[in-house]
Amino acid sequence: MRYAMAIDLDRCTGCHACSVACKVENNLPDGIFWNRILTAGGKSMDTPSGTFPNLSMQFLPVNCQHCENPACVKACPVKATYKREEDGIVIQDYDKCIGCRYCMVACPYASVRQFNWKKPEYAIDVAMGDAAITPHQYNTVEKCTFCTHRLAQGLKPACIDTCPNRARIFGDLDDPNSEVSRAIQGRSYFHLLEEKGTKPSIFYLT
């Protein structure tokens, strides 16, 4: 089994709902986003490029690419980040992370791995999201887990269920009948920084 995600860029409107769903579901501390929506447009987020009326804007949602050949797993000196054999998900073990940030240096996909530079603080006093998530730790690196806690309950990752335009599709890449395999079939797609040889599990449909 190899979990993968397809993101249909023609369907993404840059509403950030997946990003917010991820933040709530995983009770992410202030300033931490595992799932960020980048703008291929102007110099700032959510701004177009060009001059009116000739403007263009495209969104690029980016989270951990759960690579088949992950640079972070090779780099981590203490095996705190590893790839699950059973489904290919790249995991960050908070209890083992020494906080050296070498995985952040090694990852080509800027900012998908983030560090708790201070004790986690939250916008509200009550914990949000699923009670099954692993508590966040001070001085450790964290990132998208493909919502392993939801997968264990037979659910899909929170970003998949939340996307109003069904731009995100998830499933087992080894199963030709899975939603993700069917979504990719017949479509043109690309992987982020494919030339780096990391073999990401995120397919961007164009």
Next chain:
Amino acid sequence: MAVVTNTKKTSATNLWMIIFAVFAVLGAVCWGLQLTKGLQMTNLGTDNMWGLYIVGFMIFTGIAAGSLLFAAVPYLFKLEEFKPYTRIASYLGAVASVVAASLFIIVDIGNPERVWLFITSGNWSSPMFWDFIMLASYMVISIMFTRKLILLNEGKIEEKSVKGLALVAFAAGILVTVTSFVFSFQVARPLWNTPAQPLSFLIAALAAALAVMMILSHILNKSGYIKMPIGLLAKMGKLTAALLCIELIIVITEILIGLYPGSGEDYAAFIWLVTGKGAVSFWLEMVALVTAIVLLAKQGTSPKAGLLLGGAIIALIAIYLIKSNLLQAQLFNPLITLPGTPVYGGTTEPYVPSLLEMGLSIGILSLGALLLNLGFGKLNLGTTADTRKL
């Protein structure tokens, strides 16, 4: 009269020991503050996740390796005039440098209490784990080598019994290239991902060790601990200048190769460095490199100790800037630069270390100096009868 002189020397040494101890304590206080408040106390961030501490680690690993080479080469290549100073070089590699390099890594990591995982859960595919092994072996080799060299000096063993260990120390010194693999093996960082980096690390290691040895020799000459002829210091200066010339060539050619295409990943990073937000630091690096080369190479018929000392200090500043600029130019220019959801510790360029980072680093340097001073006092490392009265 001699007694008075020695008393003066001892009190001056004690004063320095107190100053180093005070700064080491200050460093410890800074570390305590960083541990309780978190790495938010540094000016590091999501993009520039590595800074002053990692540069300190690079430089001191280099000094350790270069010192081992300095200590081993005279025995392997029969350079008689350098042999009396190999004990100091070997001890410098063993204590000040390895301890300082290790401490720079310890203070950089968020959870130092988990550092034992390097032993129980070490990842053989990680270049950082290889570095851990390198540093540990440097410590062992340097201690053993220093001991042998002291015994040799005391006439308790013969020179041929040193050669085996000298060969090991030489090989270990050359293997400082492994340190560069932490950076040069990363496909995510094209500026570092070049075969020039291992060579640059080796050259910088030798130049930094020679510069530190020149500074130490200058101080120890004045105190009477050793009597290194000015001609020998000048030779070390010229060798350092030649090594810095190679560094200068590597830096300039890398930049020209990166800038020539006019676009792309390397171009973005190098234009940031040469004319962008990193320019001040880059041009300081150029000035420091050229100044150090001129001061160290242009000695004339009567070399001056003061100029050599100045050249050595500026050489160390140049090496710091080379490493720091290489780090920042790449970290501030990641492969994906599209604007997106802001995160804590987002780009704040250019990077200038926080006061706490500086305080902690000065603390580590002071601890290294303290250990060095202790070694000079307790061990028979010098070349004169005054050796143990430093």
